[in-house]
Amino acid sequence: MAFDFIRSDIAEQKNKSRYRQLICAQTGNYAVKSVINDNENNKIVINGKSYLNFSSNDYLGLNNHPEINKALQQGADRFGTCASSSSLVTGYHYAHQALEAEICQWLNKPKCLLFSSGFGANLAIFNALGKNSDSHFFLDKLSHASMIDGAYQSKATVKRFSHNNIEHLSSLLTNAKISPNKLIASEGVFSMDGCQANVSDLAQVAKVEKSWLYLDDAHSIGVIGNQGEGSNSIANIDITMATFGKALATSGAFLACDENLHEYLVNFSRHYIYSTAISPALAWATKTSILLAQKEQWRREKIKELSALFIDLLDDSIEVIPTQSSIHAIIIGDEEKALAVSDLLKKQGIWLTAIRPPTVAVNSSRLRVTICANHNTQDIKYLAECINKAIV
Ligand SMILES: Cc1ncc(COP(=O)(O)O)c(C=O)c1O
Incomplete structure (x- = not known):
């Protein structure tokens, strides 16, 4: 077969737990309501199920404004x-x-x-x-x-x-x-x-x-x-x-x-x-x-407030890279374990994609949590509680 490497590269990707797939996602407000509702902007709907989204780069929560x-x-x-x-x-x-x-x-x-x-x-x-x-x-x-x-x-x-x-x-x-x-x-x-x-x-x-x-x-x-x-x-x-x-x-x-x-x-x-x-x-x-x-400085303040709360609530044994940004990387290490934690969180209604090599270095697979201005205190408490249970 021409370009034989296509099959073998994909097979190897699967063996290494690095296989990637496209997932069709809808933001909450589009999927479940016909009106714009700020409280739904932190949700994502995948295969008809709604999840709290902690993998979005919509840091200021401006999408669909x-x-x-x-x-x-x-x-x-x-x-x-x-x-x-x-x-x-x-x-x-x-x-x-x-x-x-x-x-x-x-x-x-x-x-x-x-x-x-x-x-x-x-x-x-x-x-x-x-x-x-x-x-x-x-x-x-x-x-x-x-x-x-x-x-x-x-x-x-x-x-x-x-x-x-x-x-x-x-x-x-x-x-x-x-x-x-x-x-x-x-x-x-x-x-x-x-x-x-x-x-x-x-x-x-x-x-x-x-x-x-x-x-x-x-x-x-x-x-x-x-x-x-x-x-x-x-x-x-x-x-x-x-x-x-x-x-x-x-x-x-x-x-x-x-x-x-x-x-x-x-x-x-x-x-x-x-x-x-x-x-x-x-x-x-x-x-x-x-x-x-x-002009909406409150969005940046909210990211800071919620991020501080998240770090405070996480178990001390969990390794998070310190930051002033929206991105909080929880290092897991092994690809398989990162996928397993991500799957466990999905069962709790949290969408948190596992980031694996080659995007990050070998043995540094992680959960990349993004805290955005459209999250609220309740979301963060729930996230920390689920992560503590899944990892510790
Ligand atoms: C640091 C960095 N630079 C560049 C890009 C590429 O930007 P774009 O998505 O607009 O192509 C990304 C992500 O997508 C990124 O994370």
């Missing part, structure tokens, strides 16, 4: 659902321009560029900056797959520093002193661990070493900072990427940077140039998401 839905409809009416072209042909609309302006003001950055996905934006930046072998990239060991792929697909020399280890980063930078083109890259909040990068230290090292700092703020945007502006609330970041598909509850991504890099990407980034611009209706809706994320 009536103002965002209304803006989406208005955006569709004014600009259409589709850009109908790449940005440089005729796909760049007023909705995109207005969204970019909003992001620049929010993050205090001169320029911003929109992409259809965070994955694409990461490929774009590393491929563009890694044009030649005299570019050097220094990536945190736990950087997202799309950063790693982008870096290794480029012509740059790539080094990975131990997770959040500034000394290791500094020693790698010292060895590459002769290179004029150095980029330090990390996630702002790490997607599978939930912990934050040492943003101030990274910015300081970048300044001393005349390097640029790139942060993927996919899990920081909306959640970190008094106005949800992410890592830019901590230090000046040369280039920030964040997706719209998590706390901002739409879809797509942005790269915020200076004028020179913006001009370069518009002219040379293949991922930007040869791709249809994001839906103008979605861009319009995202602008409303950002306004809500900026």
